[in-house]
Amino acid sequence: MSQGSWLPLKYPPVSGPYKERILSWPWWARTPPMCEEVFIGVRFEEGMERVMSIKVAINGYGTIGKRVADAVDAQDDMVIIGVTKTRPSFGCDLAVRKGYPLYCTYDDATKIDAFAPAGYECHGGLSDLLKVADIVVDCSPGKVGAANKEAYVNAGVKYIFQGGEKHAMAGMSYTSSANHQENLNGSGTRVVSCNTTGLSRTLVPLYEHCGSLSVECTMIRRAADPGDSAKGPINAIKPVLKVPSHHGPDVMTVKPQIDINSMAVAVPTTLMHCHSIVATLPEGHGLTTERVLELWSNNPRIIIMNGGETGITTTAEVMEYARDIGRKWGDLHEIFVWEDGVKLSGNTLYYFQAIHQESDVIPENVDAIRALMGTEDDWRVSVAKTDAAIAIYNGI
Numbered sequence: 001m002s003q004g005s006w007l008p009l010k011y012p013p014v015s016g017p018y019k020e021r022i023l024s025w026p027w028w029a030r031t032p033p034m035c036e037e038v039f040i041g042v043r044f045e046e047g048m049e050r051v052m053s054i055k056v057a058i059n060g061y062g063t064i065g066k067r068v069a070d071a072v073d074a075q076d077d078m079v080i081i082g083v084t085k086t087r088p089s090f091g092c093d094l095a096v097r098k099g100y101p102l103y104c105t106y107d108d109a110t111k112i113d114a115f116a117p118a119g120y121e122c123h124g125g126l127s128d129l130l131k132v133a134d135i136v137v138d139c140s141p142g143k144v145g146a147a148n149k150e151a152y153v154n155a156g157v158k159y160i161f162q163g164g165e166k167h168a169m170a171g172m173s174y175t176s177s178a179n180h181q182e183n184l185n186g187s188g189t190r191v192v193s194c195n196t197t198g199l200s201r202t203l204v205p206l207y208e209h210c211g212s213l214s215v216e217c218t219m220i221r222r223a224a225d226p227g228d229s230a231k232g233p234i235n236a237i238k239p240v241l242k243v244p245s246h247h248g249p250d251v252m253t254v255k256p257q258i259d260i261n262s263m264a265v266a267v268p269t270t271l272m273h274c275h276s277i278v279a280t281l282p283e284g285h286g287l288t289t290e291r292v293l294e295l296w297s298n299n300p301r302i303i304i305m306n307g308g309e310t311g312i313t314t315t316a317e318v319m320e321y322a323r324d325i326g327r328k329w330g331d332l333h334e335i336f337v338w339e340d341g342v343k344l345s346g347n348t349l350y351y352f353q354a355i356h357q358e359s360d361v362i363p364e365n366v367d368a369i370r371a372l373m374g375t376e377d378d379w380r381v382s383v384a385k386t387d388a389a390i391a392i393y394n395g396i
């Protein structure tokens with residue numbers, strides 16, 4: 001029998017597709033007692049099952065980055081090996097509290113050294129983090145990803161960008177229900193924006209049922225995130241004067257068969273986006289309003305509620321409902337569809353849906369990691385695993 005080594009596992013060894021993979025003593029892992037409620041020390045001996053742990057780096061620990069970090073931390077087949085901050089600001093405290101090793105976004109020694117006087121241990125620059133990562137989730141502000149991509153490619157690390165980046169730059173795009181298979185074992189992808197993710201959630205099942213779909217939609221967008229003091233408008237409705245807006249065409253990066261156009265306006269709210277959607281179904285679609293609702297309720301990450309019956313008639317109540325569910329930050333990973341706002345008239349389907357912009361893409365990032373790493377080829381299995389683990393993590 002071998003001497004054995006202590007393996008930090010989030011849960012006892014699992015069976016099924018995740019066993020018999022990587023075995024290593026990850027020097028970066030947090031050790032008990034800091035995370036004793038999460039990690040269980042297990043002595044590895046010959047014959048024991050081995051658990052795969054995909055080493056995930058988060059580059060850009062902001063609104064999306066901190067949420068993706070926790071969603072990854074919730075899973076038993078992946079682990080956060082480090083998160084980056086550009087400078088020692090208040091977001092570092094959360095990373096420290098969570099036990100995520102802190103790195104600087106840049107390799108510049110002066111910038112790395114700036115963390116220590118502020119009381120934070122910085123483990124190095126981005127290059128140091130990439131050396132120990134299997135995959136990096138880039139959560140930097142939109143349009144800075146292209147510069148980061150070079151570093152990822154040079155380090156030989158797989159990468160996931162967010163919706164603020166262009167499809168062409170990333171080379172691939174991703175949503176769990178639309179094109180998980182196409183992303184399997186890829187070197188990099190882009191999880192599409194919150195709006196595009198929301199559109200895909202309800203349109204892809206419709207397309208798969210009907211075989212063709214033509215869509216016109218209007219995105220009524222929140223002006224800024226709740227934690228953002230720099231954006232607006234605060235006293236206007238601001239149309240996006242580029243028609244169509246990028247949202248519809250963006251859906252076609254993950255499901256090119258859906259024929260879709262969109263327009264967008266920004267309104268003075270921070271809570272959610274709301275979509276007003278008109279979809280034309282092909283002749284012989286065989287659906288009724290009730291069957292459309294049934295179709296959606298058989299698909300993950302869609303919540304359908306009746307506004308009249310529940311009193312959830314605006315995005316304010318939707319967000320209050322989300323806070324009641326109990327996910328961190330009051331997040332709502334699901335797309336919210338008002339049952340009484342859905343109407344199929346002949347071949348034309350009308351509906352409204354609400355999107356929690358800060359969080360609907362979060363579980364998709366976890367599924368995208370499994371797709372690129374090639375560890376789960378069935379998107380429904382990945383979604384179920386991701387969501388169950390997040391629910392346990394949040395105690396719900």
Ligand code: NAD
Binds near residue numbers: 061063144148225
């Ligand atoms: P954010 O501003 O909240 O966070 C970005 C983080 O990246 C900050 O911590 C910032 O300091 C850091 N950063 C700055 N320059 C960097 C660089 N060069 N490399 C790495 N990190 C850098 O932004 P966010 O809202 O989290 O958005 C991140 C991405 O997610 C964008 O592409 C955005 O379009 C997309 N997205 C945002 C939302 C949303 O509602 N916030 C929803 C879906 C997708």
